Amino acid sequence: ILHWQPNQGTVVNSQVLNEISQCVETLNGVKEGRCKASLTFYRPNLRDQSVTIDFPRDFLGISMLELPNKYFFIIRGQKIVLEADSSILLIMEKLQSYKSKVALNFEGVLYKLGDFQIRVIKVVPNQAESLRGIMVEIEYLPISSIEKSKQIMEEFIDIWKEIVAKKSLAGQFMHAEPNYAEYGLGDNYTSQHTAVQYAAALAQLIQSAQVRN
Amino acid sequence: MFCYLLQHVEALEILLQGLCGVQRERLRIHEICLKSGPHLGTVASEVRLLCDLEQSEPSWSVRHVGGAMRGAGAEQVSVLVRSMVESKTSKNALRLFYALGYKFDHELLRVGFSFNFYRGAQITVTVASINKMLKLHATDEAVPVTLGIQMVEVIAPATSENYTEVATAMSSFCEYLAPLLHLSKPGVSTGVVPTAAAAAAALMSDGGGTTL
Numbered sequence: 001i002l003h004w005q006p007n008q009g010t011v012v013n014s015q016v017l018n019e020i021s022q023c024v025e026t027l028n029g030v031k032e033g034r035c036k037a038s039l040t041f042y043r044p045n046l047r048d049q050s051v052t053i054d055f056p057r058d059f060l061g062i063s064m065l066e067l068p069n070k071y072f073f074i075i076r077g078q079k080i081v082l083e084a085d086s087s088i089l090l091i092m093e094k095l096q097s098y099k100s101k102v103a104l105n106f107e108g109v110l111y112k113l114g115d116f117q118i119r120v121i122k123v124v125p126n127q128a129e130s131l132r133g134i135m136v137e138i139e140y141l142p143i144s145s146i147e148k149s150k151q152i153m154e155e156f157i158d159i160w161k162e163i164v165a166k167k168s169l170a171g172q173f174m175h176a177e178p179n180y181a182e183y184g185l186g187d188n189y190t191s192q193h194t195a196v197q198y199a200a201a202l203a204q205l206i207q208s209a210q211v212r213n
Numbered sequence: 214m215f216c217y218l219l220q221h222v223e224a225l226e227i228l229l230q231g232l233c234g235v236q237r238e239r240l241r242i243h244e245i246c247l248k249s250g251p252h253l254g255t256v257a258s259e260v261r262l263l264c265d266l267e268q269s270e271p272s273w274s275v276r277h278v279g280g281a282m283r284g285a286g287a288e289q290v291s292v293l294v295r296s297m298v299e300s301k302t303s304k305n306a307l308r309l310f311y312a313l314g315y316k317f318d319h320e321l322l323r324v325g326f327s328f329n330f331y332r333g334a335q336i337t338v339t340v341a342s343i344n345k346m347l348k349l350h351a352t353d354e355a356v357p358v359t360l361g362i363q364m365v366e367v368i369a370p371a372t373s374e375n376y377t378e379v380a381t382a383m384s385s386f387c388e389y390l391a392p393l394l395h396l397s398k399p400g401v402s403t404g405v406v407p408t409a410a411a412a413a414a415a416l417m418s419d420g421g422g423t424t425l
Contacts, residue, residue: 047252047255059312078308080308081305084306088300091277094277094298095277096258
């Protein structure tokens with residue numbers, strides 16, 4: 001996943017999003033459909049508000065439209081990722097120990113480029129239209145080993161960055177691969193890896209927004 | 214529906230094999246009960262983590278069991294009705310709940326067998342010994358909570374619309390077990406079936422050919 005870092009003093013807007021989508025079309029990307037993921041921050045329901053520090057501040061839940069029966073939980077600070085059936089949400093509701101606080105959506109358009117799949121994703125708050133960020137998710141379909149696909153992915157990312165640079169947009173794509181091993185994940189790419197990447201991309205987005213403000 | 218069984222486990226297995234028409238499944242489930250720590254939640258909450266140790270790769274699930282249904286409706290039904298939600302999870306469930314502020318309360322290991330079949334409702338009968346661990350999470354060193362006693366449990370999923378039909382199906386099925394044992398709602402004592410020894414002997418001697 002590459003997340004869009006706007007230049008200092010600029011903000012992301014729909015024009016940038018359009019230009020980025022055009023870059024995919026320049027590469028002969030074929031639109032295949034839409035995709036969506038919802039990210040929800042959870043906060044503890046506490047009887048005594050002074051003890052918030054004892055509870056994780058980065059407890060995140062992720063659902064993916066392509067996996068309707070699954071739900072993912074992540075606590076970034078402790079490098080925990082959990083994949084569960086979507087019934088886990090009903091369990092959390094019954095426990096009443098955590099409440100959902102902020103929700104963001106990753107709404108994307110899916111493109112196919114030969115053996116690659118690209119999602120151009122806009123980050124929008126739930127039930128609002130304002131664009132908070134842009135991400136591009138690149139997948140090399142033939143190989144599910146992260147190690148084995150590393151070189152071809154990096155080559156593609158270089159090509160992608162060159163094409164975007166030609167548009168002279170006020171920003172650039174940043175790429176920071178999370179350390180999957182810290183989460184107990186292996187070399188074979190799974191939806192848990194995607195969940196970890198989404199959480200990391202979101203954290204970077206929030207951090208760069210805070211720095212700019 | 215459940216009861217405690219001291220003897221005739223083998224005979225019960227033969228009887229169940231004949232009644233259910235399915236193969237028995239071995240059961241080895243590590244159940245860890247967690248309770249919310251102080252301050253967490255407006256009310257205290259409890260969650261159970263289950264690890265199926267019978268599989269080659271242990272598989273985890275998280276379960277929430279609600280309180281028993283109460284009131285006139287509950288009294289009319291011969292079985293205990295309560296809500297239960299279960300979710301399969303990847304292996305980090307315990308770490309996640311600890312990180313969320315849940316604390317270890319107790320754990321146990323159920324070892325035995327189960328039959329899962331359809332007879333008016335999707336029924337699961339489990340016969341298992343309940344074992345405690347002498348060291349935290351040491352499932353290899355588990356000992357029975359009460360030596361020699363197995364617990365027989367009959368459960369079936371239901372919705373709020375059909376639970377009376379499901380309860381009837383369960384009660385009907387349990388009547389077939391009457392030669393060996395009486396099952397009841399938890400909290401209602403049942404006593405021993407006086408003819409159980411004879412019934413068990415009959416079952417054991419011709420391996421299930423006996424009609425009881």
